[in-house]
Amino acid sequence: MPRRPSVEVSGGAGSWSRELSPRHAELLHLLAVHRAGRSAAGLAREVFGDPGRTVTVRAEMSRVRRYLGDLLEHRPYRFTESAEVEVLLPRGSG
Secondary structure, three states, rough: OOOOEEEEEEEEEEEEEEEEOOHHHHHHHHHHHEEEEEEEEHHHHHHOOOOOHHHHHHHHHHHHHHHHHEEEOOOOOEEEEOOOOOOOOOOOOO
């Protein structure tokens, strides 16, 4: 059975995990690959092929920040420098 995309967080306050929607997984993957960050227009271009879809990206990133909080920064959107990020892809994916 294929596993759904998820995020796992470990820190001084404990550990937790959360299943992700495909869209949230895609956004977090882009931020993990591009540690310097991406603007809303840049994420919109990469996810939707349309840099004008910034309102949609901002809404989705707002939802992601509800559970990742202090691990994400904005302007541009990115993981904090102190966050250690590891991406595990399913076997057979590029």
